[in-house]
Amino acid sequence: MMTGSSVVTPPHFCFSLHKMNNKHSVCLLQRILMMESWMLMILIMPGVWSGYWSVTFENQCALKGTSVVMKCSYDYPSGQRVTRVDWYKALSIQGQRRLYPLSRLFSPRDFKYVGDKNSNCNLKINNVQLADEGLYHFGFVTTSDRWTSKTHANLNVKELTAVINPSTVKEGDDVNLTCVSGCAHTTISWLKEGRPVPKPVKASREDAGTYFCAVQGQETVRSNSVTLNVQYAPKRVTLLVSPPGDVVKGSSVTFTCSSDANPPVTQRGYSLYRDRQFISSGQKHTISDLQPRDSGLYQCQAWNNISWMGDDLINSTHIHLEVQYGPMNVSVSVDPQQPAEGSSVNLTCSSEANPAADNYTWFKRTDSSSSSTVLQVGGGQVLSLPSMTASHTGLYLCRARNSVGEDNSAEMLLTMIREDHGSQTHQIIAGVGVVVLVILVVALLLYWKKQRTHAAEKQTVFGSRIIGEGLSSSATEVQQDAVYANIQRSSSHPRNTHHKHNVPFSVEAELIYTTVTSKPRNKSRAPEESRATAGETNDSVIYSTLVQSS
Template sequence: MESLILVILVIMPGVWSGDWRVTFNDQCALKGTSIVIKCKYDYPFGHFVTSVTWSKAWLVSGRHRLFPVSNLQSSPDHFVYAGNKRGDCSLKINDVHDDDSGAYYFSFVTTLNRWRSQTFLQLSVKELTAVVQPSTVTEGDDVKLTCVSGCPTPTTIVWYRDGQAVPNPVFQARREDTGRYYCAVLGQETARSAFVALNVQYAPKKVSLSISPSGDIFKGSSMTLTCSSDANPPVTQSGYSLYKDGHFIGSGQHHNISDVQPSHSGLYHCQAWNNISWRGSDLINSTQVPLDVQYRPVNVSVSMDPPPVVQGSSVNLTCSSAANPAADNYTWYRIDSPSSSSMLQVGSGQVLSLPSVNASHTGLYFCQARNRLGESNSTEVLVAMMKEEHGGMPLPILAGLGVSLFLTLVLVLIFFWKRRKQRIHAEKETMLGFKHNGRGLSSSATEDESNSVYANIHRLPSSPPPVTDITPHSQRSSHREHDAPVSSEDEVTYTAVTQKPRDPSLPRHINNSRSKAGETDDAVIYAIVAKSS
């Protein structure tokens, strides 16, 4: 029995020391983690611990007061005593938060006394701080993630982006890397930093153009063309441009057309810009979107071949129109007279053939073009029969004769014009001869008459010689003013004249000396016009 008591005394605290003592160190805890505060206590021999208590000091009315941790407003398992009643006074705090920071005291009660630590344990609560460098980057730039801990205790850090693990804290930014980042303690991910954002800017991608309403677009309806893209920073209103068939339409994300017309059909595409380039290009285009405006037949018309309708001939009437989709049904009608309101259906198809026209075919014709959107009528065309008279010539022959007569008339006019021109030319030459003759007579005294050729031109009388005027001289002049020849026509006889050229064998200075002396080698031609009385 005595030996058993000795063994118990040996293993009991205080046996060796016998001092009242509590031993602990200040602690630093990361917010969100769970920590164990290490603590040791001792007491004198002969005492048995009956209860232990951890208390926290709170400042109340300017004084610090102690409140047992078990009485603090917290979850039941927030503070857990991890020691025993034999010298271990460790305390575990789960999910540390900011309110847990402060001064803590440990006290215990024995069978003979009670004791409280003479000093307090200071608990500091810190948190992780995430740093992204730089916080705003352009796609392709380098990014570095750094986690700063306020506690000196080394911990293993892991990174997350929007809840997804980040394998490497240093990377080359992509557009997918945009998001909120935080760091945490490995194994205690609840202990994490506040969020920090990484903004990765990039040029517009996935540029698209949509047309509302979707499906078929009809003439006269309204529609909206909308541009969209994935870009950071987002593309503004002025950053969007709309093009039709390669031609600029306007700026803006939305384009409304209240009255759609066939002219709006074409290929459309958007262009987006946000001042960020991608592979050297600042302007990013969408794919082309076709717009096909559908409408019922319009501008329906009828053509006739051949235009003049001759009895017994064949005539083709062709109906044409503009429509989308194209007209697939044509119906022909005839109105027998303008005053008649009754219509007679005379055929179908785009071409109406009248193989042998007769009087029963005369009337006003029009066609009706139809597609699945509606129908429209053409204007009326008159088919009037032109009869060919017996013994008469066909119209093409008459037309040919008219052309021939016109050409003949033109040729006759040209012939008379040339004859008149020749006669005027001959008269001019005659007048020039008269002048030359006068000059020759004045200088012929010094020339050799053997080199001259004379031509005598006589005017034959065309009327009897006039009666001898016996009127006195005083009255003769007055009679001359009233007497005039009735009519006469000169008869002129033309003679061919040759001109002797200069002697080319003589030197030029001899010819020139002869010219200075009044001589010439050129034969002088004289023409004497004699008017017979």
Template sequence: MKSLIWIILVTTPGVWSGNWGVTLKNQCALKGTSVVISCMYDYPDYHTVRSVGWYKAQYLNSMWQLVPLSNLPSTRHRFKYVGNKQNDCGLRINNVQHTDEGAYFFHFKTQYNQWTSKTYAQLFVKELTTVVQPSTVTEGGNVSLTCVSGCSTPVNVVWFRDEQAVRNTVFQARREDAGRYSCAMLGQQTVRSKSVALNVQYAPAKVKLSVSPSGEAVKGTSVTFNCSSDANPPVTQSGYSLYKDGHFISSGQKHTISDIQPSHSGLYYCQAGNNISRRGINFINSTEIHLNVQYNPVNISISMNPLHVVGGRSVNLTCSSTANPPANYTWYKRTDSLSGGDIQVGSGQVLSIPSVEQSHTGLYLCQATNQLGGNNSTELLLEMMKGWKEEHGIQFLPVIAGIGVFLFVALVLAVVLFWRKRRAHAERKQPHIGLSGRGSSSSGTEDQPNTVYANIHALPSSLPAVTDISPHAQKSSHPEYDAPTAHEDEVTYSTVTITPKKPSRSRHINSRALQDPQSKSGENDEFVIYATVAKSS
């Protein structure tokens, strides 16, 4: 290239004239910026500059050639002569591109001669480079920004993040610091370096649970839960979990219930995590939302209080159901088909009849409704008992009859017992009882049809009872009776044993009394009565 310049200088007229010269300075420019190539020239005093021009060395046809700037492609309006025709020969290049890099020569003419610079100005084109260290950082970590120009001359740099100016080049990263950073030369902020992204990682924030469709859920419809969050890196499908009343339901960002039921009502929230903790917490919960499942009335029933209705008294019929929202109740009374069907008799959960009459009897039902629909209860029969006697008399008639029979039997038993007690008391008061046909107060004769011998001996309670009386024993004890007379009939002996209540009052009533010689006093509290009964032949 030096040889080319030498040839140009030799062949150019006026080269060897005195006081001619051009002073040029190399320049480093940033791509996209504007740069001025400094240039000063000189010539003899008696010369007047008529024309000036700049050339750029181009390698054409296997050789270097000086090409006027006006002939270069895409240079129009980008190259501008900013010097004059006296001494300044400066050249401005706007929106410098890498193709502008190279050697520039200045040439001028006077009325007598022309001159081309012996040296050239070298233009270097560089770019601003942004360096962000580190480019990925966890929230709270330190970040530094560096702008590299490539030119040896220092430049004043300004910083931008997503079109917003940045003051500090060293800072602790926050999630809002994430973005694309670029730098530019002061005064030429429109020309910036290629942006570099700063990735600030942080735990999930703004965790939110939504339900679709919004509003109240209706039984039998489909409901979808969706969980979202602001996190870096984003929360994956497995990083989301859905909970109901504190119990795990499923994992994933979405959860659908195709046939919603009242049992699905409750408090729901979702949980999000991306392996980055915040204050030692790895999973962040959303706020709770309440799912309220609405449904039409079911399980409708009627109760009556009191169960047995008495004429003239009050009765309450109560209708109950399960519904969401709560049901409204309407009461109807059944009538025959000729009367036109059911008659509305009231509204509200309780139908109260203060004084029941015969016209109130019949079949009743209630209808429970809400904005989702309605259903009827089963029928309830209201029957009336006219009064207390009808209500209680029929029920207690068997009881009253039983009580009457019991009292009658008790009275009869009491009379019998009283009579027996009076009779026993009268007998205890008699001192002597005797019935005799012979040896008594009246004498018997043969003409007498029946002769009765009665011998009663009241023994002390200490004597033993005689259990066996035989004719031989009678004969040994009473010899006067060994041979029955012709006047006597066959004699039969019987034994009666009576235990006295008070031994001290025992008396001896002796009319032909016989005692067992083997009996001992004090062995028994019984006494023996012997009776002789004579039958006529």
């Protein structure tokens, strides 16, 4: 070997000699090998002095699990041909640094010479492990000489390390996710649960999970796994009711509230409301005996001490619970409340039901001396009686029915008001008296008008008689002029619009005589003249007849 180089016996050979417990043989063999090396150096020394030998390396940094190429080039004097190449790794044994051929240390699949026998001496190392880190040397043999480099190539083996600080954040906080490689010019990509993802900057609930970094293009080379814990307020708050669908009075239902939250919502973090009124806390709530008052809008509320956009309490959607029940509180009303004979009457049946009652039946109780029987008398919510009679009075009840059940009302007594005929007679007589009074007033007005006309005519007649007959005597007696006024009522049936039934009656004709005394203007007339003219018609008689038609 050339001066400055050193070749030692492979380790396994030395170890085998130790196992033989023959220290003398070991020392003898080592001396023989050293003597051979010096003899070889003496023989080839002239060749060294006549040429230029060199090996150039580049230090490498490799990540665990990757492949790396140890860059290497070499040179030697012209006129020689390379017959053998070898890579060596420097190991320290018992405090001494020695070189061992890689072909005897490692599998050829992990270390592969990719250079040539001219000038390229590159070495490729596959699946780099931490134990591969160290100093590497290159040596070659030509047709006349052998050379092993004094310099070396340094291989640094690093591991990818993923770091999250802090590992637990709240939604919306900054995320500091770092990948430490230790080797420069390494392109890193991030993977979440095996899928490539961009590195998160602001934490969201979707960012929670397990991360690791890898060499881009070599995703199998991965770092350690780190977990990002993102705390967030409840989302997808859901309220379920079992059994679903329509529920009937007396049955039971269970409400269950659930959510997606970090940290999970505890039992005390759930609240149930009906029509915005608090019902209970806890994830489940059961109503064992449903009543109509349990109908309403139900909503679940979840809380885990984490706010979202300023809200600490997150609500679910509403569930409308409608409790169905048969008719209840069935009642009967009458219009009018006190019907008269012959009038129309409506009996109305009312009830509380869900769904609303859609079938009504009317019954009437009939009593006899031996038994009491209930007979069906009609259907529909309203029972109409067009003309009230005595046969319609009695006890009535109605039955209301829907798809859930049925119920009867209490019995209601229907009575009738009878009209008082004596009272009607008094009313008729009073009406006739009013009519007669009006007729008398009219007759008196007519008579007064006629009387004024008659007085004027009488004065004219009396004046003519005195002038024509030359009466000289004054009347000693007072002559009287009789005026008769007859008023006759021919109607026998008075009108009465205040009663529904007319009662017949008749009024006899009445004759009324009225006497009017007329005094002569000349009181000095002699009785003889009065008697002389007694045979004549001295007084004027006026008959006035008034007839009123019906």
